[in-house]
Amino acid sequence: MELRAGKVAVVTGAASGIGFALAERFARSGLSVVLADIEQDALAAAEQKILAHGVETLAVPTDVSDEAAVQALARTAVERFGSVHVVCNNAGVVSNADPWLGPLSAWRWVLGVNLWGVIHGIRAFMPVLALQGEGHIVNTASMAGLLPGFSPSYDATKHAVVAISEDLYRAMKLAGLPVGVSVLCPGWVRTSILEAGRNWPSGLGDVPPPAPTAEVTSRYVERVIDEGMAPAAVADLVAEAIAAERFWVFTDQEMMSIAARRWEGIAAGQNPPLGMDVPGLPTEEIAAEVRRFLAGA
Numbered sequence: 001m002e003l004r005a006g007k008v009a010v011v012t013g014a015a016s017g018i019g020f021a022l023a024e025r026f027a028r029s030g031l032s033v034v035l036a037d038i039e040q041d042a043l044a045a046a047e048q049k050i051l052a053h054g055v056e057t058l059a060v061p062t063d064v065s066d067e068a069a070v071q072a073l074a075r076t077a078v079e080r081f082g083s084v085h086v087v088c089n090n091a092g093v094v095s096n097a098d099p100w101l102g103p104l105s106a107w108r109w110v111l112g113v114n115l116w117g118v119i120h121g122i123r124a125f126m127p128v129l130a131l132q133g134e135g136h137i138v139n140t141a142s143m144a145g146l147l148p149g150f151s152p153s154y155d156a157t158k159h160a161v162v163a164i165s166e167d168l169y170r171a172m173k174l175a176g177l178p179v180g181v182s183v184l185c186p187g188w189v190r191t192s193i194l195e196a197g198r199n200w201p202s203g204l205g206d207v208p209p210p211a212p213t214a215e216v217t218s219r220y221v222e223r224v225i226d227e228g229m230a231p232a233a234v235a236d237l238v239a240e241a242i243a244a245e246r247f248w249v250f251t252d253q254e255m256m257s258i259a260a261r262r263w264e265g266i267a268a269g270q271n272p273p274l275g276m277d278v279p280g281l282p283t284e285e286i287a288a289e290v291r292r293f294l295a296g297a
């Protein structure tokens, strides 16, 4: 689909990181932009920056884990602009709580935003795009959707988003519906994702404490995120994929090769490798440091 003035894009998680970069990329192509996010101050600041591109902009405070809120977002966007052409289901969070021994609320939060958020977005917007005869849905997954080993709840949601996106792509094509689908699977990107706890919902009780080993592992992950790709470069790849009607959007060829090796191991019936050997995350070094840390605790 051609990205140009007269089209309308909706982006969730638009106040920061990849979502904001997507909103800016669409604004630069002249699209009207609807920004949705749970973080109200950051959303208002993002709205001002997108307005400065001279395009029509609408900010809608939205919690994507809430079905009614996402349905309201779709209604508000259509009421204001008459149509919606691009939908980026992008909002996402990660928890550093202990997945096996910590509170279940951390799982509920991550599944609520990363998985239910995407489901709600598809169900609210796909009928609008299909009826109007044109549209493209971009779901933000992650390389964690093809390669487990980051964080169990995060990995689970991102695998699900990849699967749902493939199913949606197939369903749209088989039904002859004019809705394109892409799934974004970035490697490390320089964003505020590691401060996701800033949006912990009070309705889920107290913020879960970090896993005891998070003190060690977070240092490594912080470094790779700090050295990650610029969000604007990710947004350019998404824009190219929409224009080319391409399903997969990858940003990190090295991680793709590791994911491909994982599948070779699966096909050969091998047990899972103990480490992913992702650049910047030396598994054995981290494991040794975690063991030393736990022994000293």
Ligand SMILES: NC(=O)c1ccc[n+]([C@@H]2O[C@H](COP(=O)([O-])OP(=O)(O)OC[C@H]3O[C@@H](n4cnc5c(N)ncnc54)[C@H](O)[C@@H]3O)[C@@H](O)[C@H]2O)c1
Pocket (backbone or CB within 6 Å): 012, 013, 014, 015, 016, 017, 018, 019, 036, 037, 038, 039, 042, 062, 063, 064, 065, 090, 091, 092, 093, 113, 140, 141, 142, 143, 185, 186, 187, 188, 189, 190, 191, 192, 193, 194, 195, 196, 199, 225, 228
């Ligand atoms: N940064 C990375 O290395 C990386 C890699 C792969 C995938 N991703 C994915 O990219 C997406 C964007 O994350 P980011 O890295 O830009 O992080 P970010 O924290 O900079 O942006 C996430 C945005 O989502 C918003 N958000 C959080 N909970 C929400 C909710 N319930 N409803 C609506 N909005 C909510 C936040 O306020 C924030 O603006 C996520 O889906 C993330 O999993 C990030």
